[in-house]
Amino acid sequence: MTTVKLISLVLSKFKGAHDFKLDLQGNNARIMGDNATGKTTIADAFTWLLFDKDTKNQTEFEIKTIVDGEPIHNAEHKVEAVIQVNATPVKLAKIYKEKWTKRRGTAKATFSGHTTDYYIDDVPTKKKDYDAYITGIISEDVFKLLTSPSYFNEQLKWKAQRDTLLNLVGGLTNDEVFSKNPDLKTVESLLDGKSEEAFKKMIQEQQRRINEDLKTIPVRIAENQAQLSDVADDTELQQQLQTIEQQIEAAQQQIFNIKNGSAVSAKKNELFELQNGMKTYANEFTYESQNELLKLKTRLSEEQGNLAIMTNPVLQKEKESERLIEAIENRDIWLQKFAEEREELRKKWHEVNAQQLEHKEECVCPTCDQELPEEKVAAARQKAEEEFNLAKSNRLSKIKNDGLEVAKKIQDAEKMNAEAKEKMDKLHAEIEESEVAIKKKEEVIANLQNKIEAAQSTIPDVAKDEKYQAMQQDAAKLQDEITALESHANEAVADVEKELVILKEQKAEINATLGKIANAVNIKKRIIELTSQEEKLSEQYQRLSEQLYTVEQFVRAKVEMLEEKINSHFKIARFKLFNEQIDGGLTECCEVMVDGVTYSGGLNNAMRINVGLDIINALSAYHGTSAPIFIDNAESVTQLIDVNAQTIALVVSEQDKELRVEVEENDGLIIDMEVV
Numbered sequence: 099m100t101t102v103k104l105i106s107l108v109l110s111k112f113k114g115a116h117d118f119k120l121d122l123q124g125n126n127a128r129i130m131g132d133n134a135t136g137k138t139t140i141a142d143a144f145t146w147l148l149f150d151k152d153t154k155n156q157t158e159f160e161i162k163t164i165v166d167g168e169p170i171h172n173a174e175h176k177v178e179a180v181i182q183v184n185a186t187p188v189k190l191a192k193i194y195k196e197k198w199t200k201r202r203g204t205a206k207a208t209f210s211g212h213t214t215d216y217y218i219d220d221v222p223t224k225k226k227d228y229d230a231y232i233t234g235i236i237s238e239d240v241f242k243l244l245t246s247p248s249y250f251n252e253q254l255k256w257k258a259q260r261d262t263l264l265n266l267v268g269g270l271t272n273d274e275v276f277s278k279n280p281d282l283k284t285v286e287s288l289l290d291g292k293s294e295e296a297f298k299k300m301i302q303e304q305q306r307r308i309n310e311d312l313k314t315i316p317v318r319i320a321e322n323q324a325q326l327s328d329v330a331d332d333t334e335l336q337q338q339l340q341t342i343e344q345q346i347e348a349a350q351q352q353i354f355n356i357k358n359g360s361a362v363s364a365k366k367n368e369l370f371e372l373q374n375g376m377k378t379y380a381n382e383f384t385y386e387s388q389n390e391l392l393k394l395k396t397r398l399s400e401e402q403g404n405l406a407i408m409t410n411p412v413l414q415k416e417k418e419s420e421r422l423i424e425a426i427e428n429r430d431i432w433l434q435k436f437a438e439e440r441e442e443l444r445k446k447w448h449e450v451n452a453q454q455l456e457h458k459e460e461c462v463c464p465t466c467d468q469e470l471p472e473e474k475v476a477a478a479r480q481k482a483e484e485e486f487n488l489a490k491s492n493r494l495s496k497i498k499n500d501g502l503e504v505a506k507k508i509q510d511a512e513k514m515n516a517e518a519k520e521k522m523d524k525l526h527a528e529i530e531e532s533e534v535a536i537k538k539k540e541e542v543i544a545n546l547q548n549k550i551e552a553a554q555s556t557i558p559d560v561a562k563d564e565k566y567q568a569m570q571q572d573a574a575k576l577q578d579e580i581t582a583l584e585s586h587a588n589e590a591v592a593d594v595e596k597e598l599v600i601l602k603e604q605k606a607e608i609n610a611t612l613g614k615i616a617n618a619v620n621i622k623k624r625i626i627e628l629t630s631q632e633e634k635l636s637e638q639y640q641r642l643s644e645q646l647y648t649v650e651q652f653v654r655a656k657v658e659m660l661e662e663k664i665n666s667h668f669k670i671a672r673f674k675l676f677n678e679q680i681d682g683g684l685t686e687c688c689e690v691m692v693d694g695v696t697y698s699g700g701l702n703n704a705m706r707i708n709v710g711l712d713i714i715n716a717l718s719a720y721h722g723t724s725a726p727i728f729i730d731n732a733e734s735v736t737q738l739i740d741v742n743a744q745t746i747a748l749v750v751s752e753q754d755k756e757l758r759v760e761v762e763e764n765d766g767l768i769i770d771m772e773v774v
Contacts, residue, residue, distance in 0.1 A: 102725040105180040111163045113139045126762040130751035137748040141728040147177045191217040247710025260688040285652040315632045349598040369576040380560045391553045398546040422522045443501045455486040667716045703734040
C-alpha cells in the first residue's frame with residue numbers, strides 16, 4: 099500500500115496568496131474561512147504543483163496574483179510542498195515567472211512569455227523528469243479519483259465511471275452467469291464470441307431492415323394489382339405487326355428512290371468536288387505565310403522554355419542568400435551575448451586577482467590564556483596564506499577556463515559568419531552573371547514576338563482573290579440548280595410520307611397493346627414473389643425477437659450479479675448500471691444511489707460528500723494507494739465516514755475573514771495552527 103501524505107505546503111504570490119504556509123505533518127485538518135478567502139486556492143496549488151492543472155482540471159487559469167486589476171510583473175509565483183510517500187519525505191517546488199528579452203539594438207527588455215522551473219528536493223529538474231517522478235508515485239488519473247469526493251460523480255463521464263467500476267471488480271464472465279442460470283446456456287451459441295451489446299445491435303439492425311421491407315411490401319403488392327389488365331392472347335396482334343412493318347419498309351425505300359434521282363445526284367457530286375477544290379486552293383494560297391508564322395511560334399515556345407530553365411537556378415540562389423543573411427544575423431546576436439559574457443568574466447578575474455588575505459592573528463592560547471610561541475603564530479599565518487592562495491588560484495583558473503570556452507564560441511561563430519559571407523558573395527556574383535544571360539534571352543523573345551505580330555498582319559485574304567471568287571460563284575449556281583430539281587421531287591415525297599405516318603401510328607398502337615399483355619404476366623409473377631417474401635420476413639423477424647429476448651434475459655441476470663458484485667465493495671454507495679426501457683430492453687448507464695435516491699436526483703451535499711469518500715475508500719484499496727483528500731464545502735457535513743487517507747476539509751466560515759486552520763494531532767486533539 100502506497101501512502102501519500104501532505105506534510106507542508108507553501109504558496110508565494112500564487113492566485114492572490116502572497117505568502118501562505120500550511121504545516122500539517124501528515125495530519126488531518128480543517129481549513130476555515132469566509133467566501134473568497136482562498137480555501138480553493140490551497141487545493142488548486144497542490145494539484146498545479148503535481149499536474150499543471152487546477153482542481154477543475156483546467157490547464158489555463160490565472161496563476162499570477164492580481165493587484166488593482168493587473169498581475170504582478172517580474173515576480174516568482176511559487177508553490178512548494180513536502181509530501182511523504184510511505185516513510186520517505188520529498189520536497190517538490192514549482193516556480194512560474196515572466197520571461198523578458200532584450201533584443202539587439204533596443205535598450206528596453208520586452209515581455210516574451212512565461213517559464214516554469216521544477217525542483218525535486220531543491221534540485222532543478224527538467225519538466226519531463228519531474229512529470230515522470232510524479233507519475234512514479236501516483237498517476238494523474240488515479241490522483242483525481244483518490245483526492246476529490248466529487249470528481250468521480252461530477253467530472254468523470256458515465257462511461258468512464260462504468261469502466262472504473264468494472265476494473266474494480268474485474269468484470270463478470272459469461273460462465274459465472276451460466277453456472278448460476280443453467281437455462282441461459284443457449285446464449286453462448288447465439289453470441290458466438292460477440293459481446294451482448296454487439297449482438298443486440300446486430301439483431302436490432304436486422305429487425306429494423308426487416309420492418310422497413312414489411313412496411314413497403316403491401317404497398318408494392320397493391321401497386322402491382324392496380325396495373326393488371328384483361329388483355330389475353332397476342333398471336334393475332336403479332337401477325338398484324340409483321341404486315342405493317344413490311345409496308346413501312348416499302349414506303350421508306352420509295353422516298354429514298356425519289357430523293358436520290360440521277361440528275362440530282364450528279365449535280366450534288368459536282369458541287370462536292372468544287373467545294374473540295376476551293377478548300378485546297380485556299381490552303382495553298384496562304385501556305386507560305388502560315389508556314390513562316392508556325393516556325394516563328396515554335397521557336398518562341400522553345401526560347402520561353404529556355405528562359406524558364408535559366409530563371410529557376412537564380413530563384414534558388416536568391417533563397418539561399420536570404421537564408422545565409424538570416425543565419426548571420428542570428429549569430430551576430432549570439433556574438434553580442436558572448437562578448438558581454440567575456441567582459442563580465444574579465445572583470446570578475448581582476449576582482450578576484452586583486453583580493454588580499456585578511457588574517458587576524460591569535461597570539462594567546464584560548465585554553466591557558468598564555469601567549470603562543472612565535473613559531474606557532476608563524477605556522478598559522480603560513481597555513482592561512484596557503485589556503486587563501488590555493489582558493490584564489492582555483493577561482494582564477496575556473497574564470498580563465500570559462501573565458502577560454504566563451505572565446506572558442508566567439509571564434510567559431512565568427513568563422514561561420516565569415517564562411518557564410520564568402521558563400522553569399524559567390525552566390526551574388528553567380529546571380530549577376532545569370533541575370534545578364536537572362537536579359538539577353540528576354541531580348542530574343544521580345545524580338546520573336548514582334549516578328550510574329552508582323553507575320554500575322556501579312557497573311558493574304560483568299561476571299562479577295564479573283565480566282566477564288568469565281569469558284570464561289572460557280573458553287574452558288576450549282577446549289578440553285580439542285581434546289582430546282584429537288585422542288586419537283588418534294589411533292590411526290592410528301593404524298594408517300596403521309597401514308598408512312600399512318601402506318602407508324604398503327605404500329606405504335608399494336609406495340610402498346612403487346613406491352614400491356616407482357617407486363618400483366620410479369621406483374622402476376624411479382625405479386626406471388628412479394629407475398630412469399632412477406633411471409634418469410636415475418637417468420638425471420640419473429641425468430642430474431644426470440645433470440646433478442648433470450649439474450650436480454652441473460653443480460654438482465656448478468657446485470658443483477660454485476661451490480662451485486664460491485665456494490666459489495668462499498669458501504670453506503672449503490673450503483674445502477676442499466677436502465678430498463680418500456681419495451682423491456684436494457685440500456686447501459688452508471689448512476690450512484692444511496693437508499694434509492696440518485697446522486698443527481700436528490701442527495702443532499704453532506705451525503706454527496708460521504709458517498710464520494712465511500713467511493714474513494716474502495717478505489718484506494720483497489721489501487722493500493724492513498725493520497726490527501728481535499729473536501730470542499732465540508733461545512734455541510736456533521737459526520738464524515740472513516741477514510742484510510744489524510745483529509746483536508748475546506749469549510750465556509752463567515753466569521754473567519756482570514757483563513758484559520760485546525761490540525762488533528764495523532765492523539766485526536768485538534769489545535770489551531772498559525773497561518774503565515
